[in-house]
Amino acid sequence: MGIRGLMSFVEDHRNEFFTDLKLRDTKIVIDGYALFHRLCFSSDMELQYGGDYDSFTDVVQEFFESLSACNIRPYVVLDGGCDVSDKKLTTLKDRAREKIQMAHSLSVGGGGCVCPLLIREVFIQVLIKLQVCFVQCFSEADRDIMTLANHWDCPVLSSDSDFCVFDLKAGFCPLSGFQWRNVNTLKGTQNCYIPAMCFSIDAFCRHFSNMNKALLPLFAVLCGNDHVNLPIMETVLSKIRLPLGATSPKGRRHHRVLGLLNWLSHFAGPTEALDNVLKHVPKKDRANVKELLCSSMEEYQQSLVKLQDFFQYGAYVCPDSLNLGLPEWVLAALTKGQLSPFISDALVLRRTILHTQVENMQQPNAHRISQSIRQTIYGLLLNASPHLESMPWKAPPAQPLAVSEVERINKNIKTSIVHAVKLPEHYSDFSKLTELSLDKREMLLLETLKVKRTILDPVPPSLRLPVAVSSYWLQHTEAKAKLHHVQALLLGMLMGPLHARTNSPDKEDASDDGAKVLYKELHRVKAQTRLSKKLDLDAAHVFCQWQCCLQMGLYLNQLLSTPLPEPDLTRLYSGSLVHGLCRELLASAPSVESLLSMCPEAKQLYEQMFNAMQSSAPPESFLPKGKSHSKKKRQKKQGSSWPKNKVGTTSGTKCGHEGSNRFGLLKVENLEEHVEASELE
Structure with missing residues (x-):
């Protein structure tokens, strides 16, 4: 208030x-x-x-x-x-x-x-x-x-x-x-x-x-x-x-x-x-x-709620929620912060508010990209309607299940109706959602994100959800994400593991030196960006769209009782770092290869994430910014938008991992030269 x-x-x-x-x-x-x-x-x-x-x-x-x-x-x-x-x-x-x-x-x-x-x-x-x-x-x-x-x-x-x-x-x-x-x-x-x-x-x-x-x-x-x-x-x-x-x-x-x-x-x-x-x-x-x-x-009088019971016994009684007849597992998860207020608003009010970020106001709001994830969330939540009592929106059975979304349109707000997706029968009983097998819950999450389980296997468990969400993000053409956006985002995701490694109380070994150098270099980029205050609005919009995808992917994962481990968000994304990396990568100083050469472990982790994303994303996502129309036309004419089974060369030395080392593409300073070299072969 x-x-x-x-x-x-x-x-x-x-x-x-x-x-x-x-x-x-x-x-x-x-x-x-x-x-x-x-x-x-x-x-x-x-x-x-x-x-x-x-x-x-x-x-x-x-x-x-x-x-x-x-x-x-x-x-x-x-x-x-x-x-x-x-x-x-x-x-x-x-x-x-x-x-x-x-x-x-x-x-x-x-x-x-x-x-x-x-x-x-x-x-x-x-x-x-x-x-x-x-x-x-x-x-x-x-x-x-x-x-x-x-x-x-x-x-x-x-x-x-x-x-x-x-x-x-x-x-x-x-x-x-x-x-x-x-x-x-x-x-x-x-x-x-x-x-x-x-x-x-x-x-x-x-x-x-x-x-x-x-x-x-x-x-x-x-x-x-x-x-x-x-x-x-x-x-x-x-x-x-x-x-x-x-x-x-x-x-x-x-x-x-x-x-x-x-x-x-x-x-x-x-x-x-x-x-x-x-x-x-x-x-x-x-x-x-x-x-x-x-x-x-x-509203200014004592509440009937006794929160002290929660801090003493791990649960408390809330009359307002009890009157709605919500499943016990939902109440417990909401109380512990394991479900967002977004979820309870959609469930109880059939209305949500999509919060605006620092994005390009001339483009459709960034949340549009994650609408299909929200539709799955709404499909799960609104299946609860036969089980809930005294819901304010109790609608006739014939009426399609939908949620009103308050969203940004230009520089104002508008309420849009978004219909819930119809889910298979075994997801129909919301009160027993947590009783579904891990495979079924994971399957719904990954199908919504349009990602195959096998591509996530090489990725460390703590990063599987961010990589899956990033793959979903890349599959939507409205994101307009380019190679340097992907590179910057993934390099930014290395900050968490690097922080853990460089701040570990365990005995240091020689490999920690490389991690410290890389960590220090990323901090330099972040600090330099904060001083510049020059915002690339197109890049900002692209990364806002990614955050929207991550937010809704996180909420869906929570609603399904975390079939994928919940990622550590505290050091997953640093806006100044990612924007700064975008600028430096476009200026080819430094290249991804030169950055990661400092720390082999970070390079390996980067490769795992990049390969997983590239295998499920459209090839055009990985085209360099500013690629000429003539080059695009020539590629299309020759029937290949991106050479999949060849990798580029570095310092004149040919890589010998055909068909498997997609990370090799990122080792080339000039990606147009890489395309031309592949065509000459």
């Missing part, structure tokens, strides 16, 4: 509404959504190139290391899908439009804050690696966070202004004042603490003539939060004489906040104030407006 103007107002009154804390030796409940956004936007993260997930991973690790140093025990609570009523849809659409504008600004070299597409998944993987306790709620988490923090009598860490309205026993610490990078030591001891600000709801109410704190939920609703957006409320507020007061030099900026708080402070409680509000509403609308205001005020 969020109350317009409230956070900036209370921060302007820091000395009046906040107390200083030296936070240590305590539990703390963390708003996960707010935290990963804060760490993404306030830590010099690269956003223009689609995200540096490795840099983000490092920042998240540093954050939790600071907490550990101060014996602060974090419990992260993540939002789930949208409320069953979908009452925030209007707000979500408005935010989607705002993100499109910010993404466009970033794409043309301006500013903006747009989270990379897979940031949430990366965040969850880091939490798991660090063994940080976390839970994913069924829908919005604010009330559950408040209830858990009050149960434990510990503070909440967030940036959401709604926590200025919740009556929190131990207070609310805004992320903006949480100095986790500035760990201090208590004088005369070895005990560490983090300087923090803590909002005091009592001080806040005292400031407004000892206002009854029970009035704050009505203030939030009238001021405007994510749930209430009625035009009639603006009319009501215009009729109420809101005193500006002289409590702030920035009164004009916060006129609405100040006026409402001063006005409400004259009432004994919410009932009296609500009756006064309704006097300004036409009689025919009063009942509906009162119901809406009361239900919205309920």
Whole structure:
């Protein structure tokens, strides 16, 4: 949620509404959504190139290391899908439009804050690696966070202004004042603490003539939060004489906040104030407006959910989800973050929102390429309809199963209807999906990705899903991926294994030296790209499409209980590195061969991934950028778009692995010369 103007107002009154804390030796409940956004936007993260997930991973690790140093025990609570009523849809659409504008600004070299597409998944993987306790709620988490923090009598860490309205026993610490990078030591001891600000709801109410704190939920609703957006409320507020007061030099900026708080402070409680509000509403609308205001005020009361049960016993009861009759395995997977809120939105609401990236706004949105994967996901989910109770979208059996997708069209949004794919009979019982054999689950995944199982066998298990997804990506002509895109992407995927090797505590051997040199060289390319700030918009769009494929491939794999091992996303893709490699490869400095000559193990891994992708991708994907039309025509005329059984030469020496070493193609500096040499043979 969020109350317009409230956070900036209370921060302007820091000395009046906040107390200083030296936070240590305590539990703390963390708003996960707010935290990963804060760490993404306030830590010099690269956003223009689609995200540096490795840099983000490092920042998240540093954050939790600071907490550990101060014996602060974090419990992260993540939002789930949208409320069953979908009452925030209007707000979500408005935010989607705002993100499109910010993404466009970033794409043309301006500013903006747009989270990379897979940031949430990366965040969850880091939490798991660090063994940080976390839970994913069924829908919005604010009330559950408040209830858990009050149960434990510990503070909440967030940036959401709604926590200025919740009556929190131990207070609310805004992320903006949480100095986790500035760990201090208590004088005369070895005990560490983090300087923090803590909002005091009592001080806040005292400031407004000892206002009854029970009035704050009505203030939030009238001021405007994510749930209430009625035009009639603006009319009501215009009729109420809101005193500006002289409590702030920035009164004009916060006129609405100040006026409402001063006005409400004259009432004994919410009932009296609500009756006064309704006097300004036409009689025919009063009942509906009162119901809406009361239900919205309920959002600030204690939740029935007891998240402490999850942290103690590994499960908790959520009345909203139980009422829907969802299979137990789905509820458990959602709670543990093993299924995305995208899945619950599609299942419960038959509506999803496809998030915009920093892409080419003149092209169709990047998510179009992964539509067939989503159709399979929808086919699995919507097969659940006969088994679920009280679904809001319960449709007649004759109606085709479909999902509404909110997607980018140019620089605006549009809702499109996407039909679910009809699946074979053995996938029809959604409640027993996890009981299917591994072979059947893997078969559906690979058939959706249009990849044969045998081509993945040489690839290490941890990289099979990214390679399968990349093969799917290459098979779609709308991706317009070229050889240098593929090379850069695969070289970028080496960063994870190289990081593990160079940071291993095990005894070093001589081969580690090559890995360190290559790792250092890739970091140089990444750093140089971050300095240049020149975005190739076509390349950006191609890699956005790849991330969309990876996201949906990951979700389908999760829904099928991971027939392929879940990949480590934390160092799988670094946008600045991949874009920088694209530029350097086009300039032939360095070549793939010269880079990989430093580390034979990395070269072997690269070959395994490249061969798997090339065997299932159309030959034109591997044509060099800028290849002349005459050359293409000549190839077509001679009936060969790419020589499959010959490999190029390096330094005048012919390779002798005919028909098997497709990686040889990448050893040639000039691919056009390679084609011509093959033709001469």
